[in-house]
Amino acid sequence: MQTDSSFTFVLFGGTGDLSMRKILPALYEAHRAGLLAETGKIVAVARHEDNRDAYLAWVNEHVKPHVSKNGLDEAAWTSFLERVLYVKLDLSRPEDFGVLRDAVGTLPGIRVFYLATGPSLFVPICRALASVGLNENARIVLEKPLGYDLRSSNAINDAVGEIFAEGQIYRIDHYLGKEPVQNLLALRFGNALFEPLWRREWVESIQITIAEELGVEGRGDFYDNTGALRDMVQNHLLQLLSIIAMEPPHSMDADAVRDEKLRVLRSLKPIDPRDISKVAVRGQYHAGGIRGTPVPAYSTEKGVKPDSTTETFVALKVEIENWRWAGVPFFLRTGKRLADRVAEIVVNFRPVPHSALGATALRPGANRLVIRLQPNETIRLYCLAKQPGEGMNLASVHLDLAFDQFFREGQMEAYQRLLLDVISGRLALFVRRDEQEAAWRWVEPILGEWANSNKPPKPYAAGTWGPAASSAMLAQHGTCWLEEEN
Incomplete structure (x- = not known):
C-alpha cells in the first residue's frame, strides 16, 4: 500500500x-x-x-x-x-x-x-x-551505535531531545524490521498453539545467534574502539530477546509494544562482576580460513592495534527475573569470522516427562522452534514421528514456514519496511529511549569488568564457531549450540 x-x-x-x-x-x-x-x-x-x-x-x-x-x-x-x-x-x-x-x-x-x-x-x-x-x-x-556507554548515550539523547520530541526520534535497529521477527509476534499472539507453551514450564532454553563470516572489513579503527558487546549485544541481541520474552501487549500500538519490551529489559538479572567469567565469554579471532580462503588474525587487520584486547566474539548466559521466564537460560552469541553467516533464534522445549517410546523422546531438543533470520528467512518446527518400517522407532521431522514459497508477494527487506514506517510515522519497530537506557545499564558491568581485566580475550581460529569456552558454558546446563548436535 x-x-x-x-x-x-x-x-x-x-x-x-x-x-x-x-x-x-x-x-x-x-x-x-x-x-x-x-x-x-x-x-x-x-x-x-x-x-x-x-x-x-x-x-x-x-x-x-x-x-x-x-x-x-x-x-x-x-x-x-x-x-x-x-x-x-x-x-x-x-x-x-x-x-x-x-x-x-x-x-x-x-x-x-x-x-x-x-x-x-x-x-x-x-x-x-x-x-x-x-x-x-x-x-x-x-x-547505531548511539553512544559508547550509558553516559555518552544519555548525552546524545539529551541533546537531540532538546531539539526533537521523543515522538519525532526514530532509533533504528534493522533486525526489528526482518520478516521472521514480525512473524514471531504473529505466531505468538495470533495463535492459540504457541502462547500456552511460551513459558518456563515448557521451554528449557533459548538461543539467539548472530554470526558473521566477515571480519572488520576496513573498519578497524571503528571496531577496535567498539567491540562485539557494544556493536551487537547492546542493541540487536537484546532487542531480539525482548521480543521473544515480552508479555502480550494490549494492542500493536507503538508504545504498547515498547512498554512490554522495556519490562523484559528491566527484568534482566543483573550480572555480578564476580560471576562474569561463568556467564560471559569473550573471544578474538586468530588467523584461519573461511570456506578454504585464508584470513588474517584480527590483530593484523588494518586500523587494529597489534596488542588489541577488543572482543570479536561474545557468548552470554542471560536470565530474566519474572514469573514467565524464571529459571530459563537465554544464551546469546555473536561473532566475526565464524564458520557461517547465520542469524537465528532457537526455542528448545522441554522433553516429555515420561516416554513409553524410548529414550529418543526424552532427549533435549526433540521439540524445538527455529526462527532463521538470515540468510534465508524461515520458521521451522521440529517434532518426533515414527520412522517407516518395523518397530516404533522415532526420528526428527520438521514443519516449514518458508515465506518465499508460501506467499506470492516478495519479501520486504528490513530497511525497506523500516523506512516506510518512518515516512508513515509508525514507531513500533524503533527503539525508545528508555529501552536503550535499560540495555546499556545491563551491559555496563560486563564492559567495566572486561576493561579492568588483565585476561585477554580467548582465541579462536577464523572459520570456527568461537572459543571452546562458549560450548563449555552451555554444556554446564546440559545443552549445546544448535550446530553442535550434528
Whole structure:
C-alpha cells in the first residue's frame, strides 16, 4: 500500500557505505513496488560531489550492484533517480544549512532526516537543523551505535531531545524490521498453539545467534574502539530477546509494544562482576580460513592495534527475573569470522516427562522452534514421528514456514519496511529511549569488568564457531549450540 502522504527524505552521509548498500536500494525497491507517494523526494547530502549529475553518476556506480535480486528494472530505476536531488554540504560550515533549508523549503510533505553518519555528528547536525528551523514537521532517524556507554548515550539523547520530541526520534535497529521477527509476534499472539507453551514450564532454553563470516572489513579503527558487546549485544541481541520474552501487549500500538519490551529489559538479572567469567565469554579471532580462503588474525587487520584486547566474539548466559521466564537460560552469541553467516533464534522445549517410546523422546531438543533470520528467512518446527518400517522407532521431522514459497508477494527487506514506517510515522519497530537506557545499564558491568581485566580475550581460529569456552558454558546446563548436535 502506498504511503498516505508526500515526504522529503533527507539523507546525511549520502555517499557513505550504508547509503549505497542499504538505504538507497531500499528506497528504490519501495519506489519500484509503488509504495512511495508520487510527490516524494529524496535529498542526498554530502560534501564529496559537486553537483547532482556527479552524484547520480556515483549512485549509478555504487548502488546498482545492491538492488533487485531478480534484476534491475531500468524504467523504474530511471524514474527513481528523478526523485533524487543533491545538496553539497560541509557539516563544519553552519551556513551551508541555509542552503539545505532553501533546497527543501518548497518541497511538500513531512521531512525525514536520516543520519547515516558517525554518532559524533548526530548532535551537531540536529543543532544546525534547528538553527535554520528544519526541526519542525520533521522526523529524525538515528543509526547505531548511539553512544559508547550509558553516559555518552544519555548525552546524545539529551541533546537531540532538546531539539526533537521523543515522538519525532526514530532509533533504528534493522533486525526489528526482518520478516521472521514480525512473524514471531504473529505466531505468538495470533495463535492459540504457541502462547500456552511460551513459558518456563515448557521451554528449557533459548538461543539467539548472530554470526558473521566477515571480519572488520576496513573498519578497524571503528571496531577496535567498539567491540562485539557494544556493536551487537547492546542493541540487536537484546532487542531480539525482548521480543521473544515480552508479555502480550494490549494492542500493536507503538508504545504498547515498547512498554512490554522495556519490562523484559528491566527484568534482566543483573550480572555480578564476580560471576562474569561463568556467564560471559569473550573471544578474538586468530588467523584461519573461511570456506578454504585464508584470513588474517584480527590483530593484523588494518586500523587494529597489534596488542588489541577488543572482543570479536561474545557468548552470554542471560536470565530474566519474572514469573514467565524464571529459571530459563537465554544464551546469546555473536561473532566475526565464524564458520557461517547465520542469524537465528532457537526455542528448545522441554522433553516429555515420561516416554513409553524410548529414550529418543526424552532427549533435549526433540521439540524445538527455529526462527532463521538470515540468510534465508524461515520458521521451522521440529517434532518426533515414527520412522517407516518395523518397530516404533522415532526420528526428527520438521514443519516449514518458508515465506518465499508460501506467499506470492516478495519479501520486504528490513530497511525497506523500516523506512516506510518512518515516512508513515509508525514507531513500533524503533527503539525508545528508555529501552536503550535499560540495555546499556545491563551491559555496563560486563564492559567495566572486561576493561579492568588483565585476561585477554580467548582465541579462536577464523572459520570456527568461537572459543571452546562458549560450548563449555552451555554444556554446564546440559545443552549445546544448535550446530553442535550434528
